[in-house]
Amino acid sequence: MRYSPESDGPDLLGWWLRQPDRRGRTRMRCPTPPSASAGIRFAFYGRMSTREFQDRLSSARWQRDVAEETIAGRGAIVADFFDVGCSRQVPWQRRPQAARLLAGLADPGRGFNAVVVGEFERAFYGNQFRELAPLFDLYGVRLWLPELDGPVDTGNEHHLSLLALLGVHSKREVQRSRFRAKAAMRAQVIEQGRHLGGRPPYGYRLVAAGPHPNPAHAKWGRVAHRLEPDPSTAPHVRWMFAQRLTGRSVAGIARDLNDRRVPCPSSVDPGRNPHRSGAGWTLRTVASILANPRYTGRQVWNRQHTDRGPLDAADDLLGHSEVRRWSLMQQWVISQDIAHPPLVSERDFVAAQQADARPAPADSGSGRYLLTGLIRCQECGRTLDAHWVNKHAAYRCRHGHRTTAADGVTRPRNVYIHEAKAIRQLAQRLGIPAADPNAVVAALLEHDVHVTCAIGGTLTVMDIPTRSAIHRPAAIPHQRRAAENPTEALHLP
Incomplete structure (x- = not known):
């Protein structure tokens, strides 16, 4: 609230505002109509980052x-632009009030x-200032800074050096x-x-855990929180971990939960x-719960991190990108002691990470799928999935059907073919x-070949150019590249 000199009667605030400061100026700041203001007409711009931890009135006031x-003594402020909840890293074009200010520069009647x-x-x-300076100069609007106690002179190398610093x-x-x-x-x-x-993981809820560890926060009434098992x-x-330890597949667990x-x-x-959507359980949801070490009772932090970087290393005006990524296990931060009641023992959690319900080759080795990503379904156009069955590599398409979906839904027959049969047909x-x-696979990769599979396991091969034509290698799925080049696999997302 501003003091109005027209208010009736003396008061403490009015008396104080009339007292001169160290420079001999009064503290009274009364709104001056734009038409009556003397000197330069200024637009004020300010910003605060967070709504939760800052007060807009006090931040804007100072x-x-x-x-x-x-x-x-050199002019008056006639317009205010103040952004709330915007980081300084956000470019002006993406700040609501700053964008209004930039748009107003081109208006001859901006005031x-x-x-x-x-x-x-x-x-x-x-x-950011270096990128915006030409725009201010173009419309003849000068920028005043407290650090310079006046306007910026873009032709002064000392000003530019200070602003760069x-x-x-x-x-x-x-x-x-x-x-x-x-x-x-x-x-x-x-x-x-701590x-x-x-949000708490599924299976837990947040409860108060006494006064906040910081004495200052505790005096304000803030409390700490911890995780407690949710009865519902x-x-x-607990049932998911028990099922997984019996060797049950993640998809089967999700399907049972939905049923x-x-x-x-x-x-x-x-x-x-x-x-x-909240529509139901998915394979990924169950897998993420079974892989969450917080169910052992230990607090775990930094399982995910944010990669930040400029969209253009030489141009901050374009803004910055933020991408959430899963951290390597070596980057996790784990509490030394048990922080909350566990839902699974540490021994069972480790055993659950090693459980595998997928069929494996007879020699207990890993399956090698030569045709991964090279065959499409003739019915729906999807790429056939690699599938180990009856001790042999095979490929199938279920037309988008998920293993977590309920049974009894009518859908087209699966497309299915053994790898050995596919190799014979292609050869x-x-x-x-x-x-x-390997020679068959090399020929498929060398030529731009379109291979489809119909119900019953019949392959159709089309668009095989002559060997004298210019060959364009087909795109190779990253799983196949990883298998052929283990060093490259280390850099896959």
Whole structure:
């Protein structure tokens, strides 16, 4: 709230505002109509990062105070642009208020002819100013900064050097804060087993665990939280691990859960899963639960991490990308002690990770599928899946049917063919001895060949160019590349 000189009667705030500061100026800041303002007309821009941990009024107030002190006696602020909930790394074009300000530069009736900010780091990050400076110059709008106590002169090398240094400092501040936060979180997990936020895993719920470990937060009434087994969902998690230890497949477990109409995680907690359908259990959902080490009672952090980087290393104006990726096991952070009641013993959890319900070759080795990704279904166009059956490599297409779906649904017959049968048919069609399967595969990869399989295991080979034509290698699935080049497999996503 601003003081109005027209208010009736003396008051403490009015008296205080009339007192001069160290420079002999009064503290009174009364709104001045744009038509009556003397000097330069300024647009003020400010920004705050988070809504949860910052107060908009106080943040905007101190930034505007600094801006007004910078332009005191030389003009007045006639327009305000203040972004809330925007990181400094976000380019101006993607900040709502900053984008409005940039759009207003091209408007001849914009009402302002200069822009002032309360702090450089609040407005710019990296080389954002260097990229935006030509736009301000194009429309004749000067930028005023408190760090310069006046306008920026883009022709002054000292100004440009200072702004480049401030841009680097802004990036350093973000990186230092991120490093310190992650280091503190790592220590809290290892030493205290603290729950660091986020939704609890399926089978658990959050409960209060006493005052917050930080005394200052504890005085404000904040409490710590820990995981506790959820009476309605924890039995299902224990049942999944028990079934997996008997050798049951993940798909079979998911199908059984759907048949018994057990609510899936997204339907149990729809408020925290608005991005999921909640339709039922999937193979991936069950697999992720069976692979979550937090069910052993230990707190585990950094199973996922965010890869950040500029869209263009030389242009911060384009913004930054953030991609969530699964971390290597060596990057996990695990508490030293048990942090919450376990739903499975550590021994059983490790055994569940080694359980495998897939058919294996008779010699207990790994199956080698020569035709992976090279045969398509004639009925639906999907690529046939590799499938080990009756001690032999084979390929099949179930037309999108999932093993977690309920039985009894009418669907087309599966397309199915043994690898040995497929090699014989392809060798006959290509005129290559069937005794050398690798030669058959090499011929398929060398030529742009379209191979389809119909119900009953009949292959159709089309579009085989002559050997004198220019050959274009067919695309090879990453699974096949990994099998042929183990070194390359280490860099697969």
